[in-house]
Amino acid sequence: MNTDFWTSILDFAQTTTQQVGTQLLKDFGHVQASQKADGSLVTQSDKWADQALREAIATHFPEHGILSEEGDQTFPGSEWCWVIDPLDGTTNFTRGIPLWAISLGLLYQGTPVFGCIYLPPLNQVFHGFFPGESQLKMPSGAFLNHSPIHSSNDAPGSNHFFSLCARSTSVIQPGFPCKIRMLGVASYNFLTVAAGTTLGAVEATPKVWDLAGAWVIVKAAGGAWVSLHSQPLFPLLPGKDYGDRSFPTLVVSHAELVPVFRPYMQKIAQ
Template structure:
């Protein structure tokens, strides 16, 4: 297991560093197009997506790939990488430095390893999550190879709760923290993993928004709360995930679920 952990870490680190260096050349320079769902896409997204796919197939020929810009159907492969080549394309095109490259490695439908690289910020997150099992000592979450963990604090006006642009109706409620809107699903939730925020909510994340951070956040002590009955993981063979969103709340510890869930659960009923 140790050798495999090192192997997948080294692959993710080298691949995202290489891709990130090229993306920095295009950062803030490209005119985006609109996808069918109204979100933005650039030639850089498509290039990065294909480059990552090629790298995976070259290095792990038995692994499959599920990507935002490519195939959305899960083949049922035992090992599958779930890719978001640029999480935060709007930030990327507008010259806002918070955007990243997200890779999640799924085993039998469940994410067990995640790596998210933010080139502008010089921040790389990674983590391993094998659940609450006898292998739990193998779990771990890291920022630039330094262990991270969620905050144990109680909510106050000096703490943060992250929103996405589609969840601003939460502001009509009494949120017990200051609000932040970063524009990047992975960074919203990873800021909970580092202890910078106590929670965050995203209304329309797809599986490629969640796969890379799923192991990291949980290994750091955070909790995912899916606001709809249909759970993102485990992935199901033959399912097309292209049009499926999973409204999701993340909190820093289980005790805060009763504090934040009532504020955001209406997002799962839209």
């Protein structure tokens, strides 16, 4: 793939998420949510954003597959596939808390190589390229509003942060080496590690659409991504339904911190 291809991917992802985000900002704090079978919330805004993103991808990249939270949750096995989270942080969105995101991840042969996550209330766009073992000729790096970002090289301390989800509070134990923050947006938890804001983050029950875009950006920024159970995250498997599959995940800013934080994750890994 040449430079023009990756430029078109980035331009499409940024333009489309910003267009969708403009409408979501109008709905923000003014919609009612219903509860899905897994206990999470969904609104008409989630459903509209999902459809808008799927239609845009089908128009611009008709040969690409799509896997989305509110649509088809089965990996189609196509060489290129977009994984969509149309509104990450629905509870924040419905309660008027200005922290939620739109996430896109582009997979090649089942593994993400590009991610774009837009946070409309903050006017922040994160994107990243990470070729990994794909042997694709492509850019690399992680960016916030087009400025390069890198995870922190610091050692843990009482003035550094670690981010949790609501289901991972078991990590709060005597001697935990950082201050705790809970943001309510899975992708943004991980992005704070990529940006050097936090030294680590854990999510106990994230789905693949919570992870695909952020995975690229964290890896490209120098962070370490750790699966907390034996099942590998990527590559996705053709024909597999990912709707009810969770991927407990620890992310830290550099590999040396894995043994520091991993012992606190034992209850999550069970």
